[in-house]
Structure formats: C-alpha cells, structure tokens
Amino acid sequence: MTLVLSICFGGLTSCVSPKSVVYFQGKDLRYSSDNITQNYVPTIQPNDLISVVVGSLSAESNEIFNFANLFTTSSMNYSTTGGGSRAQSVGYLVDHEGNIEMPLAGKINILGLETQVAAEKIRKCLQTYLREPTVSIRTLNFKVSVMGEVNNPAVYVIPDEKITLPELLSLAGDMTIYGRRDNILIIREENGKREYARLDFTSRDIFRSPYYYLHKNDVIYVEPVKARLTSTDRTMQVLPLVLSSITTLTVLVFNFLRI
Numbered sequence: 001m002t003l004v005l006s007i008c009f010g011g012l013t014s015c016v017s018p019k020s021v022v023y024f025q026g027k028d029l030r031y032s033s034d035n036i037t038q039n040y041v042p043t044i045q046p047n048d049l050i051s052v053v054v055g056s057l058s059a060e061s062n063e064i065f066n067f068a069n070l071f072t073t074s075s076m077n078y079s080t081t082g083g084g085s086r087a088q089s090v091g092y093l094v095d096h097e098g099n100i101e102m103p104l105a106g107k108i109n110i111l112g113l114e115t116q117v118a119a120e121k122i123r124k125c126l127q128t129y130l131r132e133p134t135v136s137i138r139t140l141n142f143k144v145s146v147m148g149e150v151n152n153p154a155v156y157v158i159p160d161e162k163i164t165l166p167e168l169l170s171l172a173g174d175m176t177i178y179g180r181r182d183n184i185l186i187i188r189e190e191n192g193k194r195e196y197a198r199l200d201f202t203s204r205d206i207f208r209s210p211y212y213y214l215h216k217n218d219v220i221y222v223e224p225v226k227a228r229l230t231s232t233d234r235t236m237q238v239l240p241l242v243l244s245s246i247t248t249l250t251v252l253v254f255n256f257l258r259i
Contacts, residue, residue: 021181023166026204034204040213042139042161044110044118048094048216049141052102052122056130064103065126068092091140104129115139115161144214146172148222149179163214165199165206169222175201179222186211187219 026032044050054065068090092100098111105125110118115137123135142161147153151173165184175181181201188195188211197211206212214220 021177021202023181023201024204024206025202034207037208038210038212040162040215041114042142042216043112043114044094044098044139045216046094046096046098046111048139049091050094050100050115051091051138051140052100052119053136053138054122054126054130055134056126057132058130061130065130067103102126139216142216144168144216144218144220146220146222148220149176149224150174150222151176164212165201165214165220168214168220169201175222178224178227180225183223185221185223186214187221188215189217190215 051069052065053069054062056062092102094100094110097109099107099109101107102122102125105122105128108122108125110121113121119135119137122137123133126133126135138159139161142158143155144158144163145155146168150169153172156168156171165186169175182203184199184201186195186197186199188197197209199206199209199211
C-alpha cells in the first residue's frame with residue numbers, strides 16, 4: 001500500500017531546480033561588492049496624508065497647529081491579518097495642487113518636496129505666528145500591496161516611508177514554494193501613467209533596478225509556477241486511482257486473512 005501511495009502521490013510533485021528558488025545569484029565568491037547606483041527619496045504628492053507636528057515656546061499656540069494630529073478617525077487597518085479598523089490621525093491632506101491648509105498660515109504648497117524640505121518651508125511660514133518654531137512631517141498613508149504566491153498577502157502601511165522589495169516580501173512571510181521568483185510583477189502609478197515591470201529575484205541585478213525601492217501605492221504580484229496551476233487538476237485525476245488501489249488492497253488483505 002505504501003508503494004502504491006508513493007507512486008500515486010509522486011505524480012503530484014515535480015523536480016525543482018535550485019536555481020529557480022535561490023535568491024540573488026551571482027558569482028560564486030566568498031565576498032564581492034557592488035556600488036549603490038540608485039536610491040529612492042520619497043517626495044510629497046497630491047492625496048498624501050501627512051502629519052505636521054509643530055513645536056514652539058508656546059504650548060497653547062502649538063495646539064492650534066497640531067489639532068489635526070491630536071484628533072483621530074477610524075480607518076481600515078492594513079496588516080498581516082487584513083481587515084478591522086484602527087485609530088488614525090486626521091492629518092493634513094495634500095490637495096491636487098500640492099497644497100495643505102494650516103491655521104493662520106493658510107495654504108502652503110509643498111508639492112514634490114522631501115519631507116525635511118517641506119518641514120523647513122512650513123517652519124519659515126510659521127515664524128510670523130510662533131517663537132522659535134520647529135516642524136516635523138511624516139506621511140500617514142504610504143502603503144504598498146503584495147498578492148499572489150506569498151504567505152501573508154495584504155496591504156502594508158510603511159511607517160518609515162521607505163521600503164525595498166526584499167523587505168516587503170519578508171513582511172509578507174516570503175514567497176511560497178510555488179511562487180515564480182524570476183518574474184515578479186510590479187505595478188506602479190505615477191505622473192499620470194501606469195507602469196508594469198517584471199523583476200528576476202534570483203539575480204543580483206535586482207539591486208540595480210529602479211523598482212528595487214518601492215513607491216507609494218505600488219502593487220506587487222508573485223505569480224504561481226505551472227505546477228501550482230495544474231496541481232489541483234492532477235490531484236483530482238490521481239485521487240480516484242489512490243482510492244481504488246486502497247480498496248483493492250483492502251479486499252485482497254481481507255481475503256488473505258480469511259484463508
């Protein structure tokens with residue numbers, strides 16, 4: 001019976017080449033190094049939700065500017081479990097022209113600025129109303145999605161506002177054994193167009209890709225290998241044979257014991 005089961009279920013799996021599952025393959029050296037040729041610095045874009053924390057010598061004045069950070073609203077909880085709700089700061093929403101509107105200061109355009117540069121611009125605008133103000137900015141809705149053959153597909157909110165593709169896949173529990181590592185799809189929407197890029201995770205060339213650093217709202221899809229697509233059909237084909245073999249062996253054993 002064991003032999004029959006082994007033969008039957010052996011048809012459900014196929015040999016997997018180590019090169020198809022090993023990450024970051026390159027020269028077989030104990031040590032090597034590459035120059036970092038690209039980096040990603042997030043900039044503020046329309047529809048960004050940001051927190052603007054203002055500090056100064058006047059605590060009462062600070063509350064006027066920080067009200068959007070003090071009050072919270074219920075929002076979707078993007079996590080490894082998916083679903084649910086959580087409390088999130090109301091924040092300041094960047095409009096389609098790149099402006100935020102703050103008390104007293106009115107509209108301030110921060111479109112395309114890095115968070116540190118935007119914080120300095122806001123600080124200068126607030127000098128008219130505060131003594132020795134300080135400003136810090138953080139993006140509240142920097143999120144990326146991962147789906148397909150990973151262990152924990154979900155939408156992930158990134159508090160650091162910067163994440164690489166390997167880091168995201170680690171958050172998602174890594175790819176399953178059925179994930180195709182040489183053809184990972186990244187979908188990106190920026191500057192009025194949608195881009196589609198495919199990356200080979202088995203090669204070190206991924207570190208030089210402009211898609212190595214993920215941007216806000218990127219979607220990552222790990223497609224399945226062919227074995228995954230056919231495994232269910234093959235299981236349904238083989239299962240009746242397995243059950244028939246078990247039944248036949250059971251009858252033979254029963255008859256033998258009666259003799």
